[in-house]
Amino acid sequence: MRAFLVILFLLGLSxxxxxxxxxxxxxxxxFNPSELRSSIRHEMGMSVGTHWTKSPxxxxxxxxxxxxxxxxxxxxxxxxxxxxxYEPRLRLIEYKSDxxxxxxxxxxxxxxxxxxxxxxxxxxxxxxxxxxELASNIFSxxxxxxxxxxxxxxxxxxxVNLGQGATIENTKTVGWTLSAGYNFVRGPLxxxxxxxxxxxxxxxxxxxxxxxxxxxxxxxKIVVYYMLGITPTRVNYQTGSTFDVQTELxxxxxxxxxxxxxxx
Amino acid sequence: MNRLxxxxxxxxxxxxxxCIRETTLxxxxxxxxxxxxxxxxxxxxxENALLVASDEGVMLLYGEExxxxxANIYDELFKVEWSEAEVLYSQSNEIFWIIYDSTFIQMGxxxxxxxxxNTQFFAATQSYFAYALSNEGNLxxxxxxxxxxxxxxxxFYSDYYIGIYEYLGNNNNTWREYQTDxxxxxxxxxxxxxxxxxxxxxxxxxxxxxxxxxxDDQGATADSVSRSGQGFKxxxxxxxxxxxxxNLYGMLYQPALLTPVTSMLSVGLTEDPxxxxxxxxxxxxxxxxxxxxxxxDWKGDVVRFYVRxxxxxxxxxxxxxxxxxxxxxxxxxxxxxxxxxxxxxxxxESIVDVDILGAIVYIGTRDGLLIYDLETDExxxxxxxxxxxxxxx
Numbered sequence: 001m002r003a004f005l006v007i008l009f010l011l012g013l014s015x016x017x018x019x020x021x022x023x024x025x026x027x028x029x030x031f032n033p034s035e036l037r038s039s040i041r042h043e044m045g046m047s048v049g050t051h052w053t054k055s056p057x058x059x060x061x062x063x064x065x066x067x068x069x070x071x072x073x074x075x076x077x078x079x080x081x082x083x084x085x086y087e088p089r090l091r092l093i094e095y096k097s098d099x100x101x102x103x104x105x106x107x108x109x110x111x112x113x114x115x116x117x118x119x120x121x122x123x124x125x126x127x128x129x130x131x132x133e134l135a136s137n138i139f140s141x142x143x144x145x146x147x148x149x150x151x152x153x154x155x156x157x158x159x160v161n162l163g164q165g166a167t168i169e170n171t172k173t174v175g176w177t178l179s180a181g182y183n184f185v186r187g188p189l190x191x192x193x194x195x196x197x198x199x200x201x202x203x204x205x206x207x208x209x210x211x212x213x214x215x216x217x218x219x220x221k222i223v224v225y226y227m228l229g230i231t232p233t234r235v236n237y238q239t240g241s242t243f244d245v246q247t248e249l250x251x252x253x254x255x256x257x258x259x260x261x262x263x264x
Numbered sequence: 265m266n267r268l269x270x271x272x273x274x275x276x277x278x279x280x281x282x283c284i285r286e287t288t289l290x291x292x293x294x295x296x297x298x299x300x301x302x303x304x305x306x307x308x309x310x311e312n313a314l315l316v317a318s319d320e321g322v323m324l325l326y327g328e329e330x331x332x333x334x335a336n337i338y339d340e341l342f343k344v345e346w347s348e349a350e351v352l353y354s355q356s357n358e359i360f361w362i363i364y365d366s367t368f369i370q371m372g373x374x375x376x377x378x379x380x381x382n383t384q385f386f387a388a389t390q391s392y393f394a395y396a397l398s399n400e401g402n403l404x405x406x407x408x409x410x411x412x413x414x415x416x417x418x419x420f421y422s423d424y425y426i427g428i429y430e431y432l433g434n435n436n437n438t439w440r441e442y443q444t445d446x447x448x449x450x451x452x453x454x455x456x457x458x459x460x461x462x463x464x465x466x467x468x469x470x471x472x473x474x475x476x477x478x479x480d481d482q483g484a485t486a487d488s489v490s491r492s493g494q495g496f497k498x499x500x501x502x503x504x505x506x507x508x509x510x511n512l513y514g515m516l517y518q519p520a521l522l523t524p525v526t527s528m529l530s531v532g533l534t535e536d537p538x539x540x541x542x543x544x545x546x547x548x549x550x551x552x553x554x555x556x557x558x559x560x561d562w563k564g565d566v567v568r569f570y571v572r573x574x575x576x577x578x579x580x581x582x583x584x585x586x587x588x589x590x591x592x593x594x595x596x597x598x599x600x601x602x603x604x605x606x607x608x609x610x611x612x613e614s615i616v617d618v619d620i621l622g623a624i625v626y627i628g629t630r631d632g633l634l635i636y637d638l639e640t641d642e643x644x645x646x647x648x649x650x651x652x653x654x655x656x657x
Contacts (some may be wrong), residue, residue: 057287062651064294069651071289129648139651211283230283237289 029094038168041089041102043223045259051080051110053185055208056251057235059126061118064139065240072119073235075250076205078151078187083110085257089159097169100161104179108153114188115146116205119248120239126201145195147202151187157214165218165261177216177223180230183253184209212253221261229253293332297321298646302628303346307619309561311355314621315371316633317346324360324371331373340369340378354401361403363395368403368433381438393429394455399464403431406456406468409443423447426456428466428479444484446474448499457514459504467506467533469514471499475533493537501529501538507565513593515559521572524555528567530593547589547598556589560620565594568620573612585612585627588620588638603636606643 059074163175297320304317409427501514556569571587625636
């Protein structure tokens with residue numbers, strides 16, 4: 001994000017105040033709503049088996065062994081089996097026909113498996129305990145199945161585009177995009193009805209957001225993107241079964257996808 | 265443009281690699297002892313420290329750090345009558361003191377020491393002596409080292425001479441004694457209640473009051489302050505507290521379940537007379553209550569008490585399990601916050617002890633330790649809260 005701010009600052013130093021093509025610098029072109037069609041680019045993308053994300057640590061599951069409590073991180077995890085994305089990309093600033101800065105809004109619907117797990121892959125149940133269970137020293141309940149399926153994502157990325165795809169006039173065959181921003185995840189859309197899980201029990205596990213960065217390579221109408229979470233947290237913990245220090249990386253995002261430009 | 269092509273990927277790579285955060289979840293001993301009958305809860309709000317005593321042992325909390333003393337190992341803890349024990353704490357050395365009869369227990373993160381005071385007669389120490397901690401965290405005691413009766417006075421009353429004692433705790437001598445010429449008339453003999461203030465002065469809340477600025481083997485340097493007033497009829501005030509405003513506060517007696525306090529005393533440190541602030545005159549007490557049975561904490565001139573709810577579960581209002589009384593002694597403004605009942609605690613009768621730390625009220629019951637969040641009005645089990653669990657309401 002800092003890199004983009006630097007670039008914006010440098011571009012701002014060029015003296016362009018507002019409007020379209022600047023009088024004193026015809027190489028810069030700023031977004032004009034009346035010419036939206038020439039400043040927007042639409043892409044459709046998909047990924048198959050190359051999309052997974054984990055939420056930040058949203059709770060702690062504690063196993064008790066011989067009077068010692070071993071806390072483990074609890075997080076939501078979504079593994080996208082097939083994910084489809086529609087992404088409008090709004091060019092905010094264009095530099096000649098070579099480069100641009102754009103605001104990208106990737107909107108994703110994923111057929112995915114969404115689960116809430118602990119570090120040791122204990123299927124953490126958010127269902128409340130009963131007094132009878134507490135009296136019996138039962139401190140946690142484990143689920144039998146996954147929490148649900150399908151999730152949606154919405155991102156807001158600021159991108160620097162160079163070469164092909166950077167502007168509508170660019171005729172180069174290859175180009176690339178570097179982006180940074182924030183991506184929101186919401187899921188599962190469908191709770192596991194076989195196990196009768198209640199969405200209300202899992203309300204604090206169903207949505208999260210994470211800062212992301214993305215790199216994209218354009219070749220004609222095709223773009224290959226790799227998007228990555230940039231603020232993962234490494235959680236060190238111990239379990240009562242092994243006593244060794246374990247590590248879990250939370251707040252992660254990984255997606256390799258293939259997109260196609262729609263229109264010009 | 266070519267420079268941008270080089271610099272931008274580098275910046276992105278740096279961003280990706282440099283942003284991994286790290287956190288560690290550390291195993292901890294499960295404080296099972298808070299599931300049993302809780303005998304004592306003492307919070308030290310300003311120091312963010314807590315002591316919980318149960319039938320199974322003692323739990324100390326320093327912020328989020330806990331230290332457990334299992335009574336099966338530290339068996340002296342079985343012998344403490346917690347309802348009569350006095351608990352003191354000093355942040356300077358992070359040591360808790362438990363004073364019961366002639367037994368002194370020091371507890372800390374790596375300290376557990378028991379000492380029996382064989383130099384004094386075996387009796388409830390609070391009947392004869394007053395205790396406080398110095399600014400360095402050392403235990404101090406004030407008592408009377410000499411009685412002088414003037415047989416020519418025609419009076420039955422004596423002058424009692426104040427002795428200042430510093431805890432040594434060795435096998436030969438529990439206390440180092442400093443004899444002073446400071447006297448309290450025997451007619452008004454009572455605990456020489458005192459507090460040690462930030463500059464090291466010892467403030468005696470007796471009649472007359474004393475400000476002891478120095479003491480050694482030769483005696484003490486002290487200023488005497490006359491005390492009078494209707495409210496000071498017992499001629500000593502328990503739990504003295506000197507606020508930054510310069511007002512000295514105290515109570516006529518130690519509050520307890522069967523002897524709730526009904527007022528507070530205040531006086532300027534070097535002024536007279538002592539003023540009594542009667543709770544009933546300013547506090548909107550609820551219908552069913554047993555009065556202010558425990559002083560919880562001080563914030564300057566504002567004192568908080570636990571007001572026990574009178575309960576008869578057949579006829580009482582079962583939505584309330586107790587109250588927190590907050591009294592601003594500078595402005596005689598009083599407010600009472602009621603604690604709502606919950607599934608875990610329906611009536612006040614099982615409450616053994618209560619204290620408050622920040623916005624959390626720690627409630628010791630016969631069935632274990634509960635916590636009450638004053639911001640959300642929710643009760644939770646301490647243990648379950650620790651394990652991040654939820655109870656089906």
